[in-house]
């Protein structure tokens with residue numbers, strides 16, 4: 158997945174090759190960026206650059222100033238010279254374009270290419286996100302590190318004479334990579350906490366080519382149709398002889414219609430969304446009525462509704478997906494295959510039914526072509542944010558498990574974590590690297606840390 162041939166002059170240690178496996182590419186030409194503390198090239202953006210790209214350009218110029226001591230101008234240009242930052246549409250290049258092709262709607266949205274010749278350093282992305290990745294990967298290749306959120310964990314080298322030769326293209330193995338705080342940003346300074354987390358994610362290229370939405374959704378369907386459900390208590394699940402709770406009576410055709418309309422309406426309201434969830438509400442309480450029982454197992458009922466909604470979505474919003482978990486009472490695959498636009502995340506905890514997690518990892522890809530996984534790197538009630546920490550602190554677990562998810566057809570990984578970088582931070586840093594490249598050399602990353 159990675160192609161590179163790069164060299165950084167004036168940096169004592171050659172850092173980039175240790176991070177990822179490499180194929181040999183034609184040697185890149187060398188370009189000098191700064192000399193004796195003076196900038197030799199401006200940062201060049203297109204006149205159609207988005208606000209996001211302008212922000213990345215300013216941040217790149219800021220870091221280059223810290224590194225070289227030189228002031229780098231950011232200006233609009235044609236890309237024939239300079240530190241050229243933009244999308245392949247903004248700076249077309251037939252040699253770079255094949256590495257930035259987007260396949261199957263999503264794969265490649267984060268792809269980037271870095272090239273050098275005697276007049277240019279090209280930092281090109283398939284999309285704005287790929288452009289950001291190109292910029293921060295370039296900075297990483299010359300020695301910058303952002304181990305944890307917060308400036309104290311930033312490493313910026315000092316290089317007054319900066320020359321580089323890089324020929325590298327890359328895209329992530331997992332199309333959605335998230336390490337997020339299950340219990341939120343509990344911090345005395347919440348705004349700072351959010352900003353520093355976002356900066357960490359941006360600098361370390363954590364992101365999504367495909368925006369996942371698999372979270373519990375049936376309770377929202379009920380809440381958004383409160384009046385109808387108040388008038389029709391029979392739309393709710395029958396449990397303990399009463400119509401109650403937050404699960405649906407999925408055998409009722411009216412309920413299926415409401416769920417379908419809710420999903421279609423979601424895409425109408427959020428045209429930028431890639432996915433809508435059809436995941437049932439959390440906990441048990443599935444319907445015990447005769448008609449629901451006739452539909453089969455809980456998995457047959459939950460995934461059956463998801464399939465029906467997915468068919469409607471495919472018709473009205475081609476390319477959009479329906480997401481849900483394989484979790485709790487619906488951990489097992491249903492007795493039928495899922496529609497091609499259904500995405501399932503199998504949870505690495507709270508599994509119920511006949512199979513172990515490893516057996517489910519083997520089974521599920523036979524039923525669903527868009528498999529993802531949901532991992533628990535830290536849960537406060539399990540590890541109390543204390544040493545020795547949860548799975549996120551266990552490097553050998555991460556080193557084994559993340560490549561296994563990719564091997565088992567995983568295209569997305571959602572990691573429930575916590576704002577607890579003391580016990581878990583090193584693991585979060587390594588997990589993020591493995592999500593991009595499951596063949597990343599963990600020993601080298603640890604040495605570098």
Ligand SMILES: [Zn+2]
Pocket residue numbers: 394395405406407408409444445446447448449450
């Ligand atoms: Zn029912």
